Amino acid sequence: MKPIKPMRALSFHKFLIAKPDVLLQFVRHLHELLHQELEDPLLVWYDSVTIEGHLNWQNGLNDKNKAFFEVVDAFFTNYSWSLRDVETSVAAAGDRRTDLFLGIDVWGRNFYGGGQFNTQEAIQVAYDYGCSLAIFAPAWTHEALGEEPVANAEELDAHGRRLLRERALWGSLWPYLHTKLPCHLPFHTSFCRGQGKKRRLYGEVICPVPWYNLNHQQYQPNCLHGPHGYLLSTQETITNLSQLGLLKNRDGILRYRRSLEMSRIELTPGKYKERSQSPINDSTNLVTEEVVEVPDDQRPSVKRKTKDAFRHLFEMKAAKTENANKLEAHAKSNSEITGRSMVQMSVNLSLGDRRGKTRYALAYVPAELECLEPFYEDSFLGGSCLKVNPSDEVNPEHRISRLFLCDFECKSSLIACVVTKTLVGYENQFLNIRLNITDSEGKFRKVVLVGRDGPHGTHDEEPSMAETLNVYPMSEASNPGFKELQTYLVLNEPGFYVPVANAYGWKVRYYEVRGLGAAARVAAAAARAGRRRGAALLGHFGLATR
Incomplete structure (x- = not known):
């Protein structure tokens, strides 16, 4: 009997095999059937049973399980692996x-680097060797909240601490993750996370109660913005900073972050770190902003005890290590286990990483705001939007916030839709969207979609040879060009078009960038507030081409 039909009908995807001696044959047959009847199937083998039918975790790919790897699409290793x-x-x-997925246990049980906020150490191994990741229990940030206090977070409720821990964990992992870029136009998102306090359609409330449905989640920003609002370091360092009051001091926070960057390798000791000094830089020099920093020697002086604290901040105590001889003896004892039993214990189960584990702690920085903050008090479509914070008390510099790295191919012109809203007290604020575009010759050009009307409220600009091109919105009814664009979108891209008229404070603007030429590509999109x-609020963003 072919197993694919009942699997498709019942959404069933697990089998209990009673004859381990024919397991390899069954997996090969299943793989063939999946690829015959399904579109883009993925059959993954977990590192547990060997080709001899033993339940014997290998913590990697070797002669005892490679036969399975050769007949499936991907291989998922057990979690207790070592560098070897x-x-x-x-x-x-x-x-x-x-196709080799390294098992990553965020709880850190018998796991390389110890997991938790030091999961990044294992992620760097996978990045350096070009492997994929199989991450287990990323909900540790929520499940272990009571066990891992957040320093200086008295003003945060439980939900606020969970969100902070979530940002800190993924912020530490993000430089070593390969992000799949959006590459097809039309593209549009309202940044809804599939949940909300209310649900809105073009700003109008259509569901007045909290809701949750991940099927309605829309594309989120895919860039790293740095550790805004928190500090992540060793427990000893966080304690020292808290005792010195530096977590509430702007100069102390900025100075510590620079010291942390210089001491990145020292914070996670081990010979492997010397190999991984080139993490993924998702900026790729596409969206940069010049910021004038005051040199340390020109800053106001601080107390001597603070200087001493920074001098010794990263002196780390020698970590305790496990007894290697005892581990070797245990492994040797296990290796003598024989028999064709499905409950045979793994000979490598207790090996893991024998080095000392670096334990990280988290501290809240209350005066520092995220560049892009999920906002649930209002939305254009769905349950949330993005709140763009141009600066804060800790970083008063005018910031630019990258939204996406992307790879959109344009035709002769590019159409953009940007929906924004101002907040009470800042009615004069506006948002510019900056696009980085490469032409057919590979040359970069910055296109700024200006978030307010031009001198005449029209768009008559033609591309020039200037490095930066400012494009003004063309969403006025008196603009004949917009009427033609509106007709085109309604007839050809009805799913892309959103109405311009809005009674709920949202401003809908359309732009058209003409004359880009064939093979032009949008490489990045960023937001910058017009005022410091x-x-x-950024409620919706979309790109299309014609």
Whole structure:
């Protein structure tokens, strides 16, 4: 009987195999059937049973399980791997190293680096070797909240601490993750997270009660913006900073962050760190902003005890290590277990990483705001939007916030839709959207979609040879060009078009960038508030081409 039909009908995807001696044959047959009847199927083998039918975790790819790897789409290793396991696994995988998924246990149980806020150490291993990731229990940030206090977070409720821990964990991992870029036009998102206090359609409340449905989640920003609102370091360092009052001091926070950047390798000791000094930089020099910083020697002086604290901030105590001889003896004892039993324990289960684990702690920085903040008090479509914070008390510099790295191919012209809203007290604020575009020759050009009307409220600009091109909105009814664009979108891209008229304070603006030429590509999109003070809401963003 073909197993695919009942699987599709019942959404069933698990089998209990009673004959381990024919397991390999069954997996090969299942893989063939999946690829015959389904579009883009993925069959993953977990590192548990060997080709001999033993339940024997190998913590990697080797001769005891490689036969399964050769007949499936991906291989998922057990979590107790070592660097040596990764090296031999990559060698065994050959040119299929991206099909090798390293098991990542965020709880850190018998796991390389200890997991938790130091999960980044294991992620860097996968990044350096070009492997994929199988992350277990990322909900640790919520589940272990009571066990891991957040320093200086008295003003945060439980939900606020959960969100802070979530940002801190993924912020530490993000530089080592390969982000899949959006690459097809039309593209549009209202930044809804699939939940909200209310649900809105074009700003109008259509559901007045809290709701949750991930099917309605829309595309989120795919860039890293730095550790805004928190500090992540060793427990000893966080304690020292808290005792010195530096967590509430602007100069202390900024100075510490610079020291942390210079001491990144020291904070996570081990020979592996010397190999991984080139994390993914998602900026790729596409969206940069010049910021004038005051040199340290020109800053106001601080108390001597603060200087001494920074001098010794990163002196780390030697971590305790496990007894290697005891581990070797235990492994040798396990290796003598014989028999074709499905409950045979893994000979490598207790090996793991024998080095000392670096434990990180989290501290809240109350005066520092996120560049892009999920906002649930209002929305254009769905349950939330983005709140763009141009500056704060800790970082008063005027910031630019990258929204997306992307790879959109344009035709002769690019159409953009930007929906924004101002907040009470900052009615004069506005948002500019900056696009980085490459032409057919690979040259970069910055296109700024200005978030307010031009001198005449029209768009008559033609592309020039200037590095930066300012494009004004053309959403006025008196603009004949907009009427033609509106007709085109309604007839050809009805799912992209949103009405311009709005009674709920949202401003809908359309732009058209003409004359880009064939093979032009949008490489990045960023938001920048027009004024230094006062947040603004970004409710919707879309790009199309014609």
